[in-house]
Amino acid sequence: MADLEAAKINHDNHLLLDQPCLRLPYELLRNNFRSVHYPFEWDSTAVKNAVKETANGLISGKASPQDAVKSLDQMLGKMRGLKRKLTAAAEEEDRLYRQLDARVAHLRELAHLNTVEDVKYETWSRQRLDRLLVDYMLRHGYGLSAMALADERGMRDLVDIDTFVAMSKIRQSLERGSVQEALSWCNENKKELRKMQSNLEFMLRCQQYIEMMRTGSHTKMIEAIGHAKKYITPFNETYPVEVSQMAGLLAYRPDTSIEPYASLYSASRWQKLAETFTEAHLKLLNLPMTPLLHIALSSGLSALKTPACHNTQLQVQAEPESEQSQSTNGGNTTPTNPPAAASHHHHGTASLTTRVCPVCSTELNELARSVRYAHHSKSRLLEHDLVLLPNGRVYGKARLEEYAAKSGLPAWQVKDLVTGELFEMDGVRKVYVT
Numbered sequence: 001m002a003d004l005e006a007a008k009i010n011h012d013n014h015l016l017l018d019q020p021c022l023r024l025p026y027e028l029l030r031n032n033f034r035s036v037h038y039p040f041e042w043d044s045t046a047v048k049n050a051v052k053e054t055a056n057g058l059i060s061g062k063a064s065p066q067d068a069v070k071s072l073d074q075m076l077g078k079m080r081g082l083k084r085k086l087t088a089a090a091e092e093e094d095r096l097y098r099q100l101d102a103r104v105a106h107l108r109e110l111a112h113l114n115t116v117e118d119v120k121y122e123t124w125s126r127q128r129l130d131r132l133l134v135d136y137m138l139r140h141g142y143g144l145s146a147m148a149l150a151d152e153r154g155m156r157d158l159v160d161i162d163t164f165v166a167m168s169k170i171r172q173s174l175e176r177g178s179v180q181e182a183l184s185w186c187n188e189n190k191k192e193l194r195k196m197q198s199n200l201e202f203m204l205r206c207q208q209y210i211e212m213m214r215t216g217s218h219t220k221m222i223e224a225i226g227h228a229k230k231y232i233t234p235f236n237e238t239y240p241v242e243v244s245q246m247a248g249l250l251a252y253r254p255d256t257s258i259e260p261y262a263s264l265y266s267a268s269r270w271q272k273l274a275e276t277f278t279e280a281h282l283k284l285l286n287l288p289m290t291p292l293l294h295i296a297l298s299s300g301l302s303a304l305k306t307p308a309c310h311n312t313q314l315q316v317q318a319e320p321e322s323e324q325s326q327s328t329n330g331g332n333t334t335p336t337n338p339p340a341a342a343s344h345h346h347h348g349t350a351s352l353t354t355r356v357c358p359v360c361s362t363e364l365n366e367l368a369r370s371v372r373y374a375h376h377s378k379s380r381l382l383e384h385d386l387v388l389l390p391n392g393r394v395y396g397k398a399r400l401e402e403y404a405a406k407s408g409l410p411a412w413q414v415k416d417l418v419t420g421e422l423f424e425m426d427g428v429r430k431v432y433v434t
Contacts, residue, residue, distance in 0.1 A: 040082060202274060
């Protein structure tokens with residue numbers, strides 16, 4: 001009964017990890033609508049006013065027919081430009097709705113599955129793992145590899161390649177020392193960034209000022225002062241410390257060792273700008289800062305992690321050292337320290353642990369070290385003759401006696417399976433489960 005309960009799929013928990021899959025197309029649809037809404041309002045209003053002025057001019061005789069024809073040509077040009085914008089927006093909207101339909105269908109497949117033992121669940125979870133891998137590669141700049149995997153699996157509509165590729169291009173431009181692409185993006189999303197209280201545009205303007213000061217040219221310094229008056233000093237109340245530092249930069253050259261001005265001239269600021277842009281971009285689209293693959297790995301490792309995992313890893317690493325500490329006597333090699341008996345813990349022997357437990361594996365052990373232990377609302381007792389050691393650990397009595405015998409201990413002693421501490425049987429207490 002407990003196995004059936006554990007195998008049952010909790011659809012709500014699954015959807016927690018898949019929220020960005022549905023959220024991003026919705027956010028992009030909103031951005032797409034905003035990108036054409038205001039230009040449409042402005043251009044349509046301008047055309048209406050132009051038509052009205054032209055008609056009034058013809059009626060009053062103030063405008064000639066040639067002027068009217070010229071005005072109509074201008075209006076037609078505006079309307080053609082507006083039509084191109086609307087056509088591009090409509091195509092983008094169709095693409096996003098196609099993505100949304102594909103993702104809803106993908107998640108609907110999960111709704112029809114009840115247990116993880118279903119054959120179809122393996123296929124579905126494999127596709128989700130591919131999505132997480134593509135998301136990870138896109139966030140770390142491996143766009144070509146991500147596209148290749150998405151094309152191979154036929155899941156272009158389930159991943160957000162275009163969005164992350166555009167973000168990666170702007171990030172790379174910042175890492176190369178250019179702010180123009182990032183400033184253009186800030187201009188397109190000025191209202192949203194202001195609502196988020198993002199300081200990205202201010203930091204970009206400060207970096208422009210720093211680069212002007214870096215040249216040391218008198219002309220550039222005059223230009224930098226004008227730039228600061230226009231883009232930096234208006235933020236004096238919001239960022240007083242940063243504005244003061246920018247003003248103080250006038251008195252220091254790039255080779256200064258005085259802080260904070262040496263740090264302002266440092267090339268590492270470009271990397272910080274790239275990280276700030278990435279954070280603002282993800283926050284604008286309501287996407288998590290952490291790759292989804294890391295979230296999935298953390299939850300899985302947390303569910304499997306026990307206090308014994310890292311202790312056993314240390315024991316496994318220590319075994320080769322004891323095997324190598326040997327002395328040669330008369331041509332015969334004898335170990336100075338006989339190897340201890342195999343240490344048992346929650347997954348079996350220490351030598352078997354790294355092959356069975358993912359947390360104890362060399363690939364994931366260090367990653368799992370900082371992961372919290374999972375909260376288990378239900379547990380099962382594998383052994384019924386439970387006893388409590390003086391250090392607070394609970395084991396089966398038969399298991400302790402078996403381990404003590406293998407370790408060559410006397411009948412009145414037992415050894416902790418994890419810590420290796422020795423205790424007398426008189427200090428062991430019986431545990432009663434209620």
